[in-house]
Amino acid sequence: MVSSPMWRWTLLVLFLLYLGVAFSSIDLNFPRMLDGLTRGWRFVDGFLNPNFTSRWSDIQTGIIESLTMSVTATLVGILFSIPIGMGAASNISTKPFYFLCRFFITISRSMQEIIVAIFLVALFGFGAFAGFLTLTFATIGFLGKLLAEEIENIDKAPLEALKATGASWLQMIHYSIVPQITPRVVGLWLYRFDINFRESAVIGIVGAGGIGATLNTAIERYEYDSAGAILLMIIFIVFLCEYTSGYVRKWLI
């Protein structure tokens, strides 16, 4: 480290000095903190005593809207991610198409859902449609990238063997690539579904509909018990997805 003892000590003293100055610049307001603690406790208390009943119809509408958003966005996302993922797999694609698809995936992956949601809410107004578009856009990038990687990692011997039989391009894809990647890819589709459901709660906060909107309203009204109920519902549904997807994948392999 530092060889000269004098330098070592000087650096240490300077560091401690900086630490002291830095700490003294923090503006601590203890009465405000105490105030906050009681509010924080109300929050925790609300979650510990979730109230499903008083806002049940709102929660129900929100959950159904979120599920609709997630299901449709996942399905449409899968549909678009297949050609884009295939185009972005260097071993079966052509150069210009490869760069085009990679470019789209990069754009989709570099934009955070919330930012896309804010933009699309501004474009299409509040509600589930903006949410659906946001999730679809994110799903295409996510699944397209992973599909491309799965395709690039296949055992290429069967591909060559089928090419040698005189099979067409589509037949080669269907007989040698699809069987190799199906279990992993279907797993990823199910995984993306529960990501979409969780994301629908987040983007709802910026106005893109779904359970997130209900959650936001509950918090703004200081109805922490209803908010707790909503969070529990989200956790429960994600759990359900997790178990179902595990089961489906076992059945597929």
Next chain:
Amino acid sequence: MLSLQQLSKQYKNSELALDNVSFDVPSGQVIGLIGPSGAGKSTLIRCINRLIEPTHGAIYLDDVELTQLSTSKLRKQRRRIGMIFQEYALVERLSVMENVLSGTLGYVSFWQSFFRKFPEPLLQKAFGYLERVGLLEHANKRADQLSGGQKQRVGIARALAQEPSLLLIDEPTASLDPKTSRQIMRLIKEICKERNLPAIINIHDVVLAQTYVDRIIGLKAGKIVFDGSPSALNASVLTTIYGKEEWNTTPACEEEVSIAPVPNFQTKLELAI
């Protein structure tokens, strides 16, 4: 009949992989292609069905010139050229029968193959080929449940399902034990005789080649350095192909278990080159 005329292949930024290779393969003749690693054996057989594009030369399969074909015509011709691979190249998650039927993909439309609606005559033939290679009772097993030898038999049945006029065989026994290797080589030879099929087999095991093929071609650095009957393959020829080695000396214990009836030198040459 297959005819190669002055075939050359040059990879980018490297020496000639194939240098002016010419030879004919009459119907029913099984050729063993031997040579050190990197001699161009793999390149040669892949140039024939243009999995690798040759740089110069012409290839005639019966009357069709293969090197000049457009993509769609090439696809039609590839159906006539069966190929068998070292690591079997099966689709492991498909059934044995599906793997065999994948050999007929060039004859059916995409939707027929998509819904697995193969025409009845093709199905009957596929069952026939499975029976021929002795795997009929395994038709519905998944390919990854088979042993190496069985997988190679599926590979042979898949090639036959193409109704080929030529077989290209790339190291068929390199992943198999000695007994299974001999069984597979015998099966290939029998099938070629039954159907009067010409075949080119890339092979490392010289003794195995001598036992089962009709003619041997030695390749070295992309050039043909030997072309003749298996019995003409002696130590000096092997030195030309592979380089200097004590070809005739054998440890005493191996002399007794020598299995191959090889003229000139009764040695078990496991050529680990």
